[in-house]
Amino acid sequence: MWQFFHKLGSPKWFYGIAGRFMPWLLGIGLLLALSGIVWGLGFAPKDYLQGNSYRIIFIHVPTAFLAQSVYLMMAVAGVVTLVWKMKLADVFVKAVAPVGAALTFLALFTGAVWGQPTWGTWWIWDARLTSMLILLFLYLGVMALGSAIADEKSAARAVAVLVLVGVVNIPIIKYSVNWWNTLHQPATFKLTEKPTMPPEMWVPLLLVVVGLYLWFGWIALYRMQTEVLRRERRSRWVQDLMHPGGRSDVSSGGARADGV
Amino acid sequence: MNPARKRKLSIILFLLAGLAIAVGLATYAFRQNINLFYDPSQIAGGEAPVDVRIRAGGMVEEGSVRRDPDSLKVEFRVTDYASSVTVMYEGILPDLFAEGQGVVATGHLNGEGRFMAEQVLAKHDEQYMPPEVSKALEKASARAEEQGAKELPNY
Numbered sequence: 001m002w003q004f005f006h007k008l009g010s011p012k013w014f015y016g017i018a019g020r021f022m023p024w025l026l027g028i029g030l031l032l033a034l035s036g037i038v039w040g041l042g043f044a045p046k047d048y049l050q051g052n053s054y055r056i057i058f059i060h061v062p063t064a065f066l067a068q069s070v071y072l073m074m075a076v077a078g079v080v081t082l083v084w085k086m087k088l089a090d091v092f093v094k095a096v097a098p099v100g101a102a103l104t105f106l107a108l109f110t111g112a113v114w115g116q117p118t119w120g121t122w123w124i125w126d127a128r129l130t131s132m133l134i135l136l137f138l139y140l141g142v143m144a145l146g147s148a149i150a151d152e153k154s155a156a157r158a159v160a161v162l163v164l165v166g167v168v169n170i171p172i173i174k175y176s177v178n179w180w181n182t183l184h185q186p187a188t189f190k191l192t193e194k195p196t197m198p199p200e201m202w203v204p205l206l207l208v209v210v211g212l213y214l215w216f217g218w219i220a221l222y223r224m225q226t227e228v229l230r231r232e233r234r235s236r237w238v239q240d241l242m243h244p245g246g247r248s249d250v251s252s253g254g255a256r257a258d259g260v
Numbered sequence: 261m262n263p264a265r266k267r268k269l270s271i272i273l274f275l276l277a278g279l280a281i282a283v284g285l286a287t288y289a290f291r292q293n294i295n296l297f298y299d300p301s302q303i304a305g306g307e308a309p310v311d312v313r314i315r316a317g318g319m320v321e322e323g324s325v326r327r328d329p330d331s332l333k334v335e336f337r338v339t340d341y342a343s344s345v346t347v348m349y350e351g352i353l354p355d356l357f358a359e360g361q362g363v364v365a366t367g368h369l370n371g372e373g374r375f376m377a378e379q380v381l382a383k384h385d386e387q388y389m390p391p392e393v394s395k396a397l398e399k400a401s402a403r404a405e406e407q408g409a410k411e412l413p414n415y
Contacts, residue, residue, distance in 0.1 A: 045390030049356060054388060083269045120354035120381045126296040164276060168283045179287075181295040181317060183364055188386040197388040 008088050011228045012237045018221040025218035033062075033211025040204035056114040058205055062212045064107035064132070068170055070100040070216065071135065074142070075167040078160035088224070090156035091231070093163060094146055095223035099216065101139035108132055119183055127176035128184035131169055138166040152231070297364050303375070304343035310369045316345060317364040317383060325359055338363060338375070349377040356382035 007013050040058035047054040074096060080089035111129070112122040123129065145162055149155035177186045189195045195202050232238045261269075287294060297317035298308040308314055321344055324337035332351055336359075337344045347365050357363060362383030367376045389397075 045392075047388050048391040048394035049361075050384070057388075079269070079272060082272060083265050118354070118356055118382065118384055120379075124296070124381070127294050164272065165279065167276070168280050172283075172287070180291065181297050181299065183296055183381060183383055185384050185386045188388065196386050198390065198393065200390070201388055 009086055011088065011232050011235075014088055015225055015228055015237075015241075018225055022218050022221050025214045025221070029211045029214030029216075029218060031211070032207045033215060036204045036207030036209075036211055040201075040208065044201050044204055045198075050118060053114060053117050056110050058208055060107060060110040060114060061205060062209045063103045063110065065209055066212050066216055067100055067103040067107050067132075067135065068173060069213070070096055070103065071138070071163075071167065071170055074100070074163045075170075078163040081156050081160040082164075087156075087231070088228075090152075090159070091224050091227045092220065093142065093156075093159055095227050096216075096220050097139055097142045097146070099219055099223070101136060101143065104132065104136040104139055108136065124183050126182040126184060127180045128173065128182050131173040131176050134169055135166075135173060138162075138169065141166075299340045300338055300343040300345045301340055303345045303369065303373075308369055310371060313366065313368055315364055315366050316347070316369075316375050316377075317362065318344070319362055320357070320359050322359045338365070345373065345375050347375045347377050347380075349380050351380070353380055354382040356384065 037058055041055050044055070044058075046052055074093050077089040077092045080086050081093070108129075111132075115124075116122040142159055142162055146155055146159045149158055176182060177184055188197050189202070197205075229238055229241075297315035300316070300318050302308055303316060308316070316338060318338040318340045321337040321339045324344075326335045328334070334349050334353065335346065336349075337346050339345075347367075349365065349367075357380065362385060364381045364383050365375060365377035366379040366381075369375055
């Protein structure tokens with residue numbers, strides 16, 4: 001396990017291994033998510049009270065779920081950045097922060113669309129909605145801070161500290177509906193109890209959730225590969241990758257690399 | 261793990277724990293402001309201020325909804341199965357509003373302990389089920405009632 005961990009320190013090794021996983025993650029992820037969405041939107045039964053409008057959960061729940069998971073993953077990567085100074089951990093944070101922001105926005109947006117007909121309002125400052133909005137601002141803050149500091153090493157450390165400070169928000173989001181009175185309902189899915197939803201509703205939902213996680217794996221690796229290439233653009237292996245066969249002409253290769 | 265990294269990791273964990281405690285205490289201190297609404301027991305116990313804009317929430321009591329036939333005025337009782345409070349409202353109620361459903365109302369308490377609502381929102385619970393299942397459940401509970409109401413839980 002430690003050997004794998006230390007190998008991750010090598011950008012070149014990461015670039016190769018990521019490329020091998022990516023087609024599988026994208027293929028299976030899209031297959032599961034799309035079949036879950038088609039099943040959920042087209043074939044799952046109506047809800048007895050809300051009718052068809054409940055179907056927004058097939059988008060809302062997976063995006064909200066993943067938005068919080070991505071932040072937790074970023075926090076773990078932040079610890080790795082601070083303690084082990086591994087560059088790849090910072091590459092991960094930088095690559096997935098915009099993805100997390102987009103997912104959080106989608107969760108808020110679909111929630112608002114659902115809240116208007118169901119609750120009678122599209123926004124209310126209750127604990128769940130507000131803490132989720134804070135998560136969006138944390139993601140945007142991480143993105144802004146990362147690009148505001150020119151020096152890569154100090155940017156990595158500052159971003160890691162911000163991510164770790166923000167991680168206290170995650171349990172607040174999760175338990176806000178239990179700790180306080182909120183308009184948002186408590187969780188339908190709990191680890192310890194049966195879901196308060198029949199299988200013909202939660203099975204498609206689970207498909208979308210698992211599919212979206214796999215899709216996230218793909219987009220994270222894809223964006224990390226791009227970031228690794230950008231950071232290692234002057235190194236030999238990237239040069240070889242970009243100009244296959246052009247190795248003999250060292251001077252022109254170097255000139256082109258500066259232009260990239 | 262080498263000692264320098266171990267020390268760094270424990271510093272990070274220590275700071276995170278401290279931060280969590282600080283945020284925990286702060287949210288605990290502000291809990292009444294973070295709570296979206298007062299429940300009927302708090303209102304009955306005099307915890308809610310009179311003539312100040314607040315929110316009240318709970319379940320709409322079965323059989324308590326009375327509509328004025330000539331206007332949009334409606335009156336109902338909101339309960340948490342311990343106490344209840346009468347809510348007066350004039351306007352259009354959300355689709356999900358029904359007896360036995362959760363609501364959150366914005367408004368103020370008048371001197372007589374009635375809640376004058378300006379806005380009523382429906383609160384959805386975490387239950388989802390197909391219409392057939394809910395009909396079957398209703399039939400089953402109606403049958404249980406015929407056989408003897410004393411076995412039903414008393415709230």
